[in-house]
Amino acid sequence: KQEVTQIPAALSVPEGENLVLNCSFTDSAIYNLQWFRQDPGKGLTSLLLIQSSQREQTSGRLNASLDKSSGRSTLYIAASQPGDSATYLCAVLYSGGGADGLTFGKGTHLIIQP
Amino acid sequence: DAGVIQSPRHEVTEMGQEVTLRCKPISGHNSLFWYRQTMMRGLELLIYFNNNVPIDDSGMPEDRFSAKMPNASFSTLKIQPSEPRDSAVYFCASSLVRQTGPKFGPGTRLTVT
Numbered sequence: 001k002q003e004v005t006q007i008p009a010a011l012s013v014p015e016g017e018n019l020v021l022n023c024s025f026t027d028s029a030i031y032n033l034q035w036f037r038q039d040p041g042k043g044l045t046s047l048l049l050i051q052s053s054q055r056e057q058t059s060g061r062l063n064a065s066l067d068k069s070s071g072r073s074t075l076y077i078a079a080s081q082p083g084d085s086a087t088y089l090c091a092v093l094y095s096g097g098g099a100d101g102l103t104f105g106k107g108t109h110l111i112i113q114p
Numbered sequence: 115d116a117g118v119i120q121s122p123r124h125e126v127t128e129m130g131q132e133v134t135l136r137c138k139p140i141s142g143h144n145s146l147f148w149y150r151q152t153m154m155r156g157l158e159l160l161i162y163f164n165n166n167v168p169i170d171d172s173g174m175p176e177d178r179f180s181a182k183m184p185n186a187s188f189s190t191l192k193i194q195p196s197e198p199r200d201s202a203v204y205f206c207a208s209s210l211v212r213q214t215g216p217k218f219g220p221g222t223r224l225t226v227t
Contacts, residue, residue, distance in 0.1 A: 034215050043205065044218040051213065089157070093212065100212060101147055101159035101170065 002027045004092050006105035014113050015082055021075040021108045023090030028068045034102070035064050035075050036089040044089065048075070052095070080112045116140075118219035120206050126225045132194040135222045138187055139208030147207040147216055148181055148191050157205070163189065196226045 007022045023033070032051045036044040048057045048064040050073070056065040063076040077084060087109045091102040119138040127133055139146045147162040161171040163183045171181070178197070183189040193200055203223050207216035 031212060032215065036218075041223075043220040046215055046217070049215045091157075093215070100145060100164070100209075101162050101173070102157075102216070103159075104157040106156040 002092070002094055002103050004090055004103050004105040006088075006090050006108050008108060009106065010109040010111075012111040012113060013080060015080060017080050018076070018078050019080055019110075021077070021088050021090075021110070023073040023075070023105055025071045025073075025092045025103075027094060028071055029095045030068060031093040031095045033064075033066055033073050034091045034093070035062075035073075036091060038087045038089060038107070040086075047088075082112045082114045085110055085112045118206055118208055118217055120204075120219040120222050122222060123220065124223045124225075126227065127196055128227055129197055130195045131226075132192065133196045133200075133224060133226075135191040135204050135206075135224070137189045137191070137206030137219060139189070139206070140210075140217055141187070143208035143210050143217075144186070145209045145216070146183060146189050147209075148189070149205040149207065149218075151203045151205060151221070152201075160191070160204075193224075196224075198226045200224060201226050 003026045005024045030052050034049045035047045038044050050057045050066040061078040066073045087107040089107045090105040121136045145164050148160040149157050151157045160173045161181045166183045181191045203221045205218050205221045207218045209216040
């Protein structure tokens with residue numbers, strides 16, 4: 001059974017700090033990996049998508065890396081702001097034929113203290 | 115682009131009642147997914163369709179759950195009869211190609227009492 005694990009489950013840091021969220025997956029045969037943000041009571045917003053052939057993607061203060069061989073991805077948030085407070089979800093799309101559904105981690109609940 | 119549209123946004127029902135959740139995917143997208151989110155299990159794929167055809171329903175928890183996609187612009191997820199353990203947020207998502215990833219709707223929060 002393919003599994004995606006996110007560490008830590010929760011994180012609280014003061015505003016302005018740089019931080020790293022971790023994601024690991026058990027099967028390296030992935031098609032792509034995606035990071036989502038979910039605000040309380042809301043849907044999922046895609047932040048970054050990394051194809052299996054890529055090593056990283058950047059968008060503004062966010063940088064996501066992918067190491068397929070070790071089954072790991074990290075989401076780096078620079079100069080954190082209170083508005084970054086949310087749950088961050090990692091999701092993997094595996095390469096198996098016809099397997100088009102995402103496998104999600106349980107998320108990291110992030111609080112940025114003003 | 116109105117995004118993925120789900121209705122209702124909130125549903126409260128009594129155990130044993132039939133519940134129907136609805137989804138309108140983004141126009142032009144050919145894959146549609148139903149996910150369920152709970153505190154205990156996180157987000158889980160229930161079923162997905164490609165070109166209106168169910169491809170993988172291995173995530174559907176029981177025979178009480180059924181999903182249909184009669185055309186490219188509409189899908190339903192039905193629970194009959196509903197049970198308290200079905201309480202969760204149900205998300206619909208759609209995509210055009212694997213490379214770009216799915217877009218998610220706002221979800222339907224279901225409470226079964």
